Each structure stands twice: as structure tokens, then as C-alpha cells.
Amino acid sequence: MPTEKDILSVNNISNKLGTRFIGKRVVVYPQLASTMEIAKIAASNGVPEGTVIVAEEQMSGKGRLDRIWISPKGCVTLSIILYPDIKHLPSLIMVASVAIMHAIKKITGLKAVIKWPNDILINGKKVAGILIEGTIQHINVGYAVIGIGLNVDFNVKDYPEIAEIATTLSDEKGKYVSRLDIIRTLLVEFEKLYLSARDKDIVYREWRDNMDTIGKKVSAKSGSIVYEGIVDTVAEDGSLILKTSNGEIINFTAGDVTLLK
Numbered sequence: 654m655p656t657e658k659d660i661l662s663v664n665n666i667s668n669k670l671g672t673r674f675i676g677k678r679v680v681v682y683p684q685l686a687s688t689m690e691i692a693k694i695a696a697s698n699g700v701p702e703g704t705v706i707v708a709e710e711q712m713s714g715k716g717r718l719d720r721i722w723i724s725p726k727g728c729v730t731l732s733i734i735l736y737p738d739i740k741h742l743p744s745l746i747m748v749a750s751v752a753i754m755h756a757i758k759k760i761t762g763l764k765a766v767i768k769w770p771n772d773i774l775i776n777g778k779k780v781a782g783i784l785i786e787g788t789i790q791h792i793n794v795g796y797a798v799i800g801i802g803l804n805v806d807f808n809v810k811d812y813p814e815i816a817e818i819a820t821t822l823s824d825e826k827g828k829y830v831s832r833l834d835i836i837r838t839l840l841v842e843f844e845k846l847y848l849s850a851r852d853k854d855i856v857y858r859e860w861r862d863n864m865d866t867i868g869k870k871v872s873a874k875s876g877s878i879v880y881e882g883i884v885d886t887v888a889e890d891g892s893l894i895l896k897t898s899n900g901e902i903i904n905f906t907a908g909d910v911t912l913l914k
Contacts, residue, residue, distance in 0.1 A: 659831045659834075661832060666840075672844045673848075675840050677704075679705045680705070681709070685730075688706040688708050689786060692706045696795075696798055703734070703844070705732070705733050711728070724802055727821070727832070728802055729835055731836065732800045734797075735798070741850055743890045744856055744857070745797060746770060747857055747891065748843060749783045750773065750783060753765065753803060753839065760830065761825070761830055765780065766864070766865035767863050769887060769893050770893070775822075776820065779804075779819045780804050780821065781802060784799075786800070804821040806822065806823040806830055806832065809821060822835070860887070861886065864887050866893070867887065870883055870912070870914075873895055873908060873910050874908050875906075875909075881897065881898065882898060883895070884896075890906075892905055
């Protein structure tokens with residue numbers, strides 16, 4: 654069960670975090686429509702890089718392709734504000750994915766894997782998702798906001814729409830997992846990887862090597878076009894390399910991927 658020390662407060666998250674800039678400024682809301690929307694407004698106003706918006710409960714969260722992201726109490730729901738160089742944009746999804754994996758491993762000992770492009774799975778079920786939004790001004794990045802939703806400690810059976818496809822860290826571990834511990838570790842790992850992403854091979858290799866989608870048969874949809882094939886690999890720019898049944902190689906940069914049996 655959660656204790657007083659697990660309360661998501663600014664002090665509990667930031668105190669002695671040990672980072673250079675990620676999480677130095679944290680804003681915590683007990684309830685919020687969307688951390689992404691608040692973070693984008695804050696970024697437009699030029700808040701310091703590394704500012705983190707956290708919600709105890711998110712009412713109107715969304716994932717990729719405007720899907721609903723269920724974020725009850727017991728989720729880690731946060732957005733990180735960055736002002737990256739435009740050449741580092743492709744690595745942001747890699748940094749976020751690997752940071753989540755590291756945090757899960759360090760706090761729970763559980764092994765997580767990545768489903769392209771933005772899902773984190775444990776034992777085949779979704780435990781976390783990532784959403785990246787931002788602005789481009791001419792050839793520079795205005796800002797980038799990395800939204801992370803991580804299922805930590807709630808009953809997925811209370812939500813029939815996700816009960817068969819989602820899991821939580823507490824369910825996988827078989828005991829209570831602290832959201833505060835996950836958040837603090839996630840922010841530390843995120844900063845390490847974000848700074849090391851300047852040598853993008855380091856983060857890219859770990860992201861690729863933990864990509865559960867590689868070698869599997871998938872249906873990949875981009876707009877109205879649907880491809881089916883085996884995932885060959887993922888490229889350094891974040892794209893999925895798909896080999897169709899007729900031997901065609903497709904470089905799939907954005908869209909929706911479904912695993913096929």
C-alpha cells in the first residue's frame with residue numbers, strides 16, 4: 654500500500670534528484686485534463702528546459718492518432734519539456750522508450766520491451782505509452798514535449814476497454830510498486846540518455862536491440878495504405894523497415910502497426 658512518502662508532491666519528486674536540469678522544476682496537479690496541453694502552453698511561454706508537468710489523475714489523456722489514454726490514479730502521467738536541436742528529434746522516442754525500460758528494471762526487476770513506435774510491453778501487454786508533440790520554426794525546434802503514461806498500480810479490470818491488452822507494474826510484480834520511485838528513476842534515466850543521445854548510436858542500439866516488433870509479421874497502416882510483412886529492423890531515424898511477401902522493402906516512418914498471428 655502507498656505511504657506518506659509515496660505522495661506525488663513537488664518536493665518528493667525533485668528533492669535530491671541528482672539531475673542537471675530534468676525535473677529541477679516540477680509542477681504537480683491533483684487532477685488535469687491533459688499534461689500535454691499544459692506543458693505545450695508552458696513551453697510556448699519559455700519555461701526552463703527539463704520542466705516536468707505531473708498529474709495525479711488525467712481526465713482527457715490521449716495517445717497517438719488521437720486515441721484515448723486512460724490515466725486513473727495509480728498511473729504515472731507526466732510531460733517533459735525540451736528544446737532540442739532539430740537533428741536530435743528522431744532520438745527522442747528512443748530516449749523515452751529506453752528510459753522507461755531502465756526505470757522499470759531498476760525499481761521492479763521486470764523486463765520490458767518496445768513495440769514500435771511508442772508502446773512499452775511486459776509479457777505481451779501494454780504497460781506504458783509515449784506521445785511526442787512540438788513545434789518547428791523554420792529549421793529549428795520551437796519545443797518538444799514528451800508525454801509518458803505508465804500503468805503502475807490500479808486495477809485494469811475496472812476498465813473493460815483495456816483489460817485484455819494492458820497490465821500494470823504492480824500486477825506484473827505481484828505487489829505494490831511506488832509511483833514516486835518510478836518517476837524519480839525515470840527522470841534520472843531520461844536525462845542520462847538524453848545527454849548521451851548526442852552520440853546517437855548508444856541509445857539507438859539499445860532501442861533497436863529491445864524492439865519486440867523485429868522479426869514479427871505485422872500489418873502497417875499509413876493513411877489509407879496498408880502493408881503486410883515481416884519487420885526486418887528499425888533504422889537510426891526511427892523508421893520501421895518492413896519486408897513484404899513479394900520482397901519489397903518499405904521504409905515505414907509513421908502510422909499504426911498491428912502484430913499478426
